[in-house]
Every structure is written in C-alpha cells, then in structure tokens.
Amino acid sequence: MITSTANHKVKRIAQLNKKASERKREDVFVAEGLKMFLEAPEENLCEVYISENFQFFLNGQEKSGERARKRLEKFGYEEVSEEVFRKMSDTQAPQGILCVVRQLHYRLEDILQGKECPLILALENLQDPGNLGTILRTGEGAGVCGVVMSRNTTDIYNPKVIRATMGSIYRMPFCYAENLGEAVRGMKNAGIRVFAAHLNGKINYDGCDYCRPSAFLIGNEGKGLTEEMAALADSYVKIPMEGEVESLNAAIASALLVFEAARQRRGAE
Numbered sequence: 001m002i003t004s005t006a007n008h009k010v011k012r013i014a015q016l017n018k019k020a021s022e023r024k025r026e027d028v029f030v031a032e033g034l035k036m037f038l039e040a041p042e043e044n045l046c047e048v049y050i051s052e053n054f055q056f057f058l059n060g061q062e063k064s065g066e067r068a069r070k071r072l073e074k075f076g077y078e079e080v081s082e083e084v085f086r087k088m089s090d091t092q093a094p095q096g097i098l099c100v101v102r103q104l105h106y107r108l109e110d111i112l113q114g115k116e117c118p119l120i121l122a123l124e125n126l127q128d129p130g131n132l133g134t135i136l137r138t139g140e141g142a143g144v145c146g147v148v149m150s151r152n153t154t155d156i157y158n159p160k161v162i163r164a165t166m167g168s169i170y171r172m173p174f175c176y177a178e179n180l181g182e183a184v185r186g187m188k189n190a191g192i193r194v195f196a197a198h199l200n201g202k203i204n205y206d207g208c209d210y211c212r213p214s215a216f217l218i219g220n221e222g223k224g225l226t227e228e229m230a231a232l233a234d235s236y237v238k239i240p241m242e243g244e245v246e247s248l249n250a251a252i253a254s255a256l257l258v259f260e261a262a263r264q265r266r267g268a269e
Contacts, residue, residue: 001052002080005087010080013049013088016100020155023103029157031169032091032098034058038067039167040101047100048077051085054096068097090159103157106173108183112190119261120192120215121254122151122184124229128221132156133164134251135218136172142258143265146173150180165264184232188214195235196225197253199246201238208237210261211268221250 001048002010013054015022016030023029031040034057037048050072058065085094112118121139127242139147153176154161162169177183188194195208196217219225224247230236239248239256247253 002078002084004209007084009078010084010088013098013100017088017090017159018092020157023155023157027103028100029103029162030090030098030159031101031162032089032159033095033163034061034064034068034097035167036162037097037099038064038071040099041170042075044102044104044170045075045099046102048072048075049085049088049098050077050079051082051094051096052079053082054079055097056119070223084136090195091163096262104170106146106150106175107150108146108177108186111148111175112187115145115213116144117211117265118192118213118215119143119210119258119265120145120187121147121258122180122187122194122215122217123153123250124148124180124217124225125150125152125220125223126218126250128250129154129158129160130164131157131249131251133161133166133169135254136161136165136174137168139253139258140168140253142174142262143257144172144258146175148180148183149174149176151178170208181207182218182229184229188232188234193235195257196233196236197239197257198225198230198233198236201234201236203237205257206260207237208235210264214261216254216257218250218254235236 007013013030121144136147184194191213192213194215217225239253
C-alpha cells in the first residue's frame with residue numbers, strides 16, 4: 001500500500017489532474033469514480049488506484065460492485081491510504097477509485113465518415129469545464145455524431161469536464177480544429193447546413209428543419225460567437241425568452257437544439 005503523499009506516483013497523478021500540458025505530454029488523463037472506471041474502454045485503461053476503504057464504498061451496490069471486483073482482478077490495481085487518495089483526488093467526496101486512461105483521438109473525417117445524416121456541435125472558445133462535459137453528455141443522448149471545438153476551447157481532459165460527461169467522453173467522438181472556420185466550411189462543402197445559436201436570430205429554434213445533415217454553432221459563455229464564425233452560418237436561430245432573461249447557459253442551449261433535432265428526426269422516420 002502506498003502511504004506517503006511524497007510517492008512519485010501520487011505526485012504524478014496530482015500533476016495530471018492539474019496540468020493540461022502533462023496530460024498532453026503523456027497522452028493520458030485521469031478518470032475518477034466507479035462509473036468512469038467501469039465504462040473505460042479496456043484497450044485504453046492504463047492504471048487503477050483504489051483507497052484502502054474502497055470496499056466499504058461498494059457495500060449495497062451488488063451489481064456494480066461485482067463488476068468492479070472482476071475488473072480489478074483482471075487489470076490489477078494499486079492500493080493507497082485514505083490520506084494519499086485524497087491527495088490524488090480532484091473531488092470533494094472521493095469514491096475511492098480512479099484510473100489513468102489513454103487519450104482518444106479523432107479527426108473531423110472520422111466524425112463524418114459513414115454518417116448518412118450527421119448532426120454536429122461546433123463549439124467556439126467555450127471556457128467552462130462543466131458546460132463542455134455536459135454538452136458531450138447531452139450530445140450523446142440526442143444522437144449527435146461528434147463535437148468539433150476551436151483550439152481555444154477548454155481542455156476536454158480537464159477532470160471537471162471528465163466528471164460532467166458521466167462516461168460520454170469514452171463514446172462521443174470529438175476533435176479540436178486548428179482553424180474552426182475552415183472546419184465549418186468543410187462541413188458546408190460536405191452538404192451540412194449550419195445553424196448559429198444567436199441573439200440576432202429571427203427564427204425560433206423549433207421552426208427550422210434539422211432532418212437534413214445539420215450542425216449547430218455554439219459560442220463562448222460570455223461573448224457568444226465571434227462575428228467571423230457567425231457569418232459562416234446558413235441561418236441564425238433563437239431560443240425565445242420570457243421575462244428579462246436574455247440568453248441561456250451554453251450547455252442548456254445546446255441541449256435544446258440537439259434534442260429538437262432528435263425529435264424532428266424521430267418524427268421523420
């Protein structure tokens with residue numbers, strides 16, 4: 001059992017949690033919690049750490065507990081003291097298990113390949129980790145085939161993003177575009193109609209046809225889309241507001257748009 005917070009493995013996990021540069025250098029990220037461990041792709045799972053009291057956490061969770069035990073037996077793990085695990089953890093209430101996972105890599109071509117009617121989210125300069133993680137999770141739920149991000153969007157392997165995805169990080173294809181404008185133009189050349197969520201929109205979001213290949217542009221939480229990016233849209237759409245509310249959180253706006261597209265596509269089947 002690792003009992004010292006000065007242990008080099010403990011320090012490494014702490015650095016991977018804190019620094020995007022370290023995650024990029026090693027091409028890995030840290031996924032914490034039982035669900036994230038159980039859903040991690042076997043081929044990407046590198047290391048597993050559990051706290052000395054992890055077995056107590058599993059009490060009352062017969063199904064997931066048995067799966068966890070079998071997976072731990074298969075892959076092996078290192079046990080650490082409660083104090084050490086708190087040092088390694090990025091959460092306020094640790095579940096007592098975390099794993100190091102190899103990063104996943106996709107290209108825009110991978111996202112579009114083989115999709116008859118793609119539905120894509122294009123994110124420009126989002127900075128809130130919780131928003132980004134929630135967008136991946138809701139995107140998976142609505143049938144989005146991929147998320148494309150500007151290079152200035154927050155690091156998708158930030159621990160807060162990982163937690164907010166609730167496992168969708170393992171299944172939702174995503175990529176960073178060195179030039180998001182060029183990526184959007186590439187989508188348009190591929191026959192994808194581009195909609196911008198914009199305060200200047202004249203059409204309500206539920207008044208457009210999303211049954212054809214579609215992409216939604218979502219801008220920065222505070223500033224929205226840049227003029228250059230918004231100009232690439234085929235249509236501006238708005239989410240009508242009551243009261244004095246001007247706009248919605250980026251993740252909530254994304255959810256409304258993609259689930260409206262999903263609703264329309266179910267009706268067209």
